[in-house]
Amino acid sequence: GEDVEQSLFLSVREGDSSVINCTYTDSSSTYLYWYKQEPGAGLQLLTYIFSNMDMKQDQRLTVLLNKKDKHLSLRIADTQTGDSAIYFCAVSGGSYIPTFGRGTSLIVHP
Amino acid sequence: DARVTQTPRHKVTEMGQEVTMRCQPILGHNTVFWYRQTMMQGLELLAYFRNRAPLDDSGMPKDRFSAEMPDATLATLKIQPSEPRDSAVYFCASGPGQGDTEAFFGQGTRLTVV
Numbered sequence: 001g002e003d004v005e006q007s008l009f010l011s012v013r014e015g016d017s018s019v020i021n022c023t024y025t026d027s028s029s030t031y032l033y034w035y036k037q038e039p040g041a042g043l044q045l046l047t048y049i050f051s052n053m054d055m056k057q058d059q060r061l062t063v064l065l066n067k068k069d070k071h072l073s074l075r076i077a078d079t080q081t082g083d084s085a086i087y088f089c090a091v092s093g094g095s096y097i098p099t100f101g102r103g104t105s106l107i108v109h110p
Numbered sequence: 111d112a113r114v115t116q117t118p119r120h121k122v123t124e125m126g127q128e129v130t131m132r133c134q135p136i137l138g139h140n141t142v143f144w145y146r147q148t149m150m151q152g153l154e155l156l157a158y159f160r161n162r163a164p165l166d167d168s169g170m171p172k173d174r175f176s177a178e179m180p181d182a183t184l185a186t187l188k189i190q191p192s193e194p195r196d197s198a199v200y201f202c203a204s205g206p207g208q209g210d211t212e213a214f215f216g217q218g219t220r221l222t223v224v
Contacts, residue, residue, distance in 0.1 A: 042215035097166060
């Protein structure tokens with residue numbers, strides 16, 4: 001089955017850019033998502049990208065997809081303390097069932 | 111404000127008791143997912159429904175877990191009997207089921223089995 005890997009922690013200074021990386025194994029993955037989970041809450045979809053795209057930008061968020069290396073990244077520009085959360089990478093293919101990574105805890109310090 | 115509603119938000123129960131978790135998907139969504147989140151395993155898919163029919167429940171321990179959708183507005187996840195290792199946060203998510211299935215998550219049920 002699909003395997004999605006993420007680093008567990010990322011610490012950045014307020015105002016810097018954050019880059020959260022994700023790798024996956026199934027080359028037929030069609031939809032790739034980034035979700036955000038704040039403490040005590042469910043997962044909230046931040047953005048997604050189709051496999052036929054290389055990049056997608058949405059305000060402070062930039063998603064980059066390297067299909068050859070099966071690598072997905074999420075860049076948050078001008079990171080704020082309110083961006084502190086767990087970020088999940090998820091991918092789905094023909095079954096449309098998202099498989100999630102373990103999540104990356106983003107810690108933003110002053 | 112459309113959202114997925116899960117009840118209860120928190121549940122503490124004794125080992126051996128039956129636990130029922132409920133989910134109200136977003137009106138009009140025809141796909142429902144149940145996920146379990148633990149520190150050790152992360153997010154695991156337990157069950158997946160489309161148009162109320164279970165399509166994938168391979169991630170669910172069959173001997174004690176059961177998932178149903180009695181109607182389009184209610185999904186249930188039952189554990190009988192519950193065990194301490196079932197302690198986790200259980201999330202329900204629903205999706206429109208059209209092509210890119212964006213999953214909208216509820217706030218979860220935090221289950222503690224003592």
